[in-house]
Amino acid sequence: MGIPKVLNRKNRILLKELTKTDFKLRYQGSVLGYLWALLRPLLMFAILYVVFAKLLRIGGDIPHYSVYLLCGTSMWSFFTECTSQGIQAIVNRGDLLRKVSFPKYIVVVSATLTAVINMLINLAVIIIFALINGVEFNLSWFLAIPAILELYLLSLGLAFFLGAINVKYRDITSIWDVLTQALFYAVPIIYPISMVASTSALAAKVILLNPISQAIQDIRFGLITHETITTWNYLGNPFLSLIPITLVLIILIIGAISFRRKSKFFAEEV
């Protein structure tokens, strides 16, 4: 089962059609339909903006703070949507797995691709807001691409690993729900990392070792302002700075291997 077989014609057709169906079904039966892909993150952003920037007055020292916040929340929802949809993919498509033989990873990837489409729509919104906000186009915008890709690979690795366990132990879905809630506060999304750094430099460093923080800060650095504190400019030590990326690769590899091993029995266990 080499690489060419993994993405052969039949699998590509299936992946495309499953993704299309997933996306259609997501907004099926709602009056605003696909508009929700746009509206949901914007409304989430509005709530956080009012609570954190206006009421609690956080982030005054960061230029373009509202876009900075929007960027963080959008990328965070990308991560949570990707992982939660990916983890449930095998169980949700159990009916298909029991009756057709195809590589199981397709189901997980198609579920996460819906999140990718939503993220791309959000990215367009972020860029429009940034331009309105007075952010000027800069070549560093392209730095966001590898960072987004890293965030996606991390989500995919987690979805593979946890999704395979979820087939047998459905508790994973609930555990992950709670865990992401906790993770949300461990990542500098609604609070600027500078706030943590001013009380404890060590805490800020630990936070920046989390690949999610690293990726989101890199995206903000690339897209919005070079004043963003990133893993690269804050940790100082280049070897230390490579820890988050190494973690992502390890999670992805372990996830893929364990998924592949367990996937043989999905059809009977799901």
Added chain:
Amino acid sequence: MKRQIGTRTEINDDSDLAIKVKNLHKSFKLPTEQAFGLKQAFFNRLRGIKGYKEQKVLKGIDFEVKKGEFLGIVGRNGSGKSTLLKILAGIYYPEKGEITINGTLVPFIELGVGFNPELTGRENVYMNGALLGFSNEEMDKMYDDIWDFAELKDFQDQKLKNYSSGMQVRLAFSIAIRAKGDILLLDEVLAVGDAAFQQKCSDYFNSLKDRNQTVILVTHSMENVRKFCTRAILIDNGLIVKEGDPNKIADAYTKLWQ
């Protein structure tokens, strides 16, 4: 927990062999109590309970299918026919034994797999087609034929949930018969629709037989076994108990209850 795994090999050569199954075993682990949770799994381990019991479904199946054969597999409910078909299709893994498949194999374990009630007939046709390996462009070409055959043209933009179950099966069958492969695996798909549609299905199976398509058919209809099959196998309790002429097998099957 390590499980031994048999082999399923796909080859492609000019020999007259289509499928070869050697000493195939399969058992399932059936949960004895609700084991779908970490808590239960944890307690089971503490108490030393396995949490499942082993159900042997196939206990050493051997057979061969030659190219151009129309093989019927019959047996009572729970005899292991469907499990055998699912292993041939590559859905379940063989626990022990060897399977060789020569050529492309197209399985129909059930009609309308992947059908979604919330999508329109049109959308479902493309989805179902993708499961058979057809691209959008290929589906475009056969799209009209599919609806003509199903006699449901007026309903193509209705959501599937507004179809009667008979209509859904007809649509699914119309898509299924487009599939091209060296070997077709069919599980109980003949019993669909009203008398007129049954006739169409019957014509389809006759056409398969006429063009020497290799087919494996799992069925409870002895009428179909006699009519279409060139050879048949009777499975009981996970073993092949009789093999040979379809008429004799159909008789033996009927005798299981006497």
